[in-house]
Amino acid sequence: MKxxxxxxxxxxxxxxxxxxxxxxxxNDPAIQVVSEAEAIIVRTYTIDKKMIDQMPKLRIIAKHGVGTDNIDISYAVSKGIIVTNTPKANSNSVAELIIGLILDCAHKITASHCACMQGLKKNQPMFLSGQEISGKRAGLIGIGHIxxxxxxxxQAGFDMQVLAYDPFLGKVxxxxxxxxxxxxxxxxxxxxxxxxxSVPLNDQTRDMIQEAQLRMCKREAILVNASRGGIINEAALCRALSEHVIYGAAIDAFAAEPVPQDHELFRQFNFVGTPHNGANTRDALIQMGMAVVDEIVRVQKGRPTLTHVGYSI
Incomplete structure (x- = not known):
């Protein structure tokens, strides 16, 4: 397949x-003319109705990653195009980043690094005093692979109690x-x-966490979003951090990406931001790349794909 x-x-x-x-x-100049494409592999490129209409031979859109909000799935499905993703290939990498961000916020690691670069008069200044997470309670919003x-x-590494919310998975x-x-x-x-x-971005999750939700939180709370931008209202989060409504926050996925250099959240001392980098490890990139190729090969051979986004088969 081309x-x-x-x-x-x-x-x-x-x-x-x-x-x-x-x-x-x-990086091939021919990429500008996509009318011959029978399959496409996409990471962040936007695949909208206009793009799909330029590819009359297209049979499969293989998403190199999990989130498919950059693809017009309903239109693709209406044209008989298969949309797949790689739901497990990057799970370890993203999960590791989330835990790293939690520890960064709790122990002010990035803030301490920046303070050292700016110059300190003594070690262990009180403004860099952190907090432990061991033995405390973690809340999961969304319990997919990640x-x-x-x-x-x-649980295993920090003896944390884990409370989870996922209406699609349920109690049992x-x-x-x-x-x-x-x-x-x-x-x-x-x-x-x-x-x-750890939830997808859709009509139900967009701006799911706003000022009212942030003000419910404990003052010691750390909030981490490494799923999709737009789930946390960023203006509300900025106010909450500025007013110390919560202890700290970290985001790996912003509403506008790449994140603007002058984003107001970067002016908050108790905030850490990364550029949607959770799946950007050598291990995950290889696994996702291999997985999308295998899905296209399955279509080429007339076999069912392992994943099918948008509707079940």
Whole structure:
């Protein structure tokens, strides 16, 4: 199948793709003319109705990653195009970043680094005093592959109690994972010391956390979002951090990306931001790249794909 790669992928995955498929790479001038594409591999490139209409031979959109909000899935499905993703390939990498961000906020690691660069008159200044997370309560909003890994590692590594909210998973499945379950998301805000968000961006989750939700939280709470931008209202979060409504926050996914250099959140001492970098590890890039190629090969051979986003098969 003639496959267009619209974003950079790992060299290992690219070499694998070239063995399996007819490839037009992302930096090839021919990428500007996509009418011959039968398959596309996409990371961040926007695949909207206009783009889809330029590819009359397209059979599969293979998302190199989990989130598919950059793809017009309903339109693709209406045209008979398969949309797949790689829901497990980057889970470890993103989960590790989330735990790193939690520790960064709790122990003011980035803030301490910046303070050292600016110059300090003495060690251990009180304004860099942090807090422990061991033995405290973590709240998971969303318990997919990533949320489950984060919960298990916070339990095992930091002896944290884990309270989880996921209306799609439910009480029985959640408790089978070893987590306490709540049917009320407000319980997460009111009782948890660390809150990690792992949900997709859709009409139900957009601006899900606004000023009212932030003011429910404990003053010692740390909030981390490494899923999708737009789930936390960034203006409300900025006010909450400025007024010390919560202890700290970290975001790996912003409403506007790449995140503007002058974003107001970066003026907050108790904030850490990263550029949607959770899945950007060598390990995850290889696994995601290999997985998307395998999905296209399955379509080429007339076999069902392992994942199918938008509707079930």
């Amino acid at each position: 496959t267009y790669i619209l974003d950079p992928i790992s060299e290992e995955a690219l070499a694998y793709a070239r063995k399996q498929l007819e490839i037009v790479t992302w 949320g489950a890994i984060v919960g298990r590692r916070l 499945a959640t408790e089978a994972m070893g987590f306490a379950y709540t049917e009320e998301i407000e319980d997460i805000y009111r009782t948890c010391d660390v809150i990690s968000i």
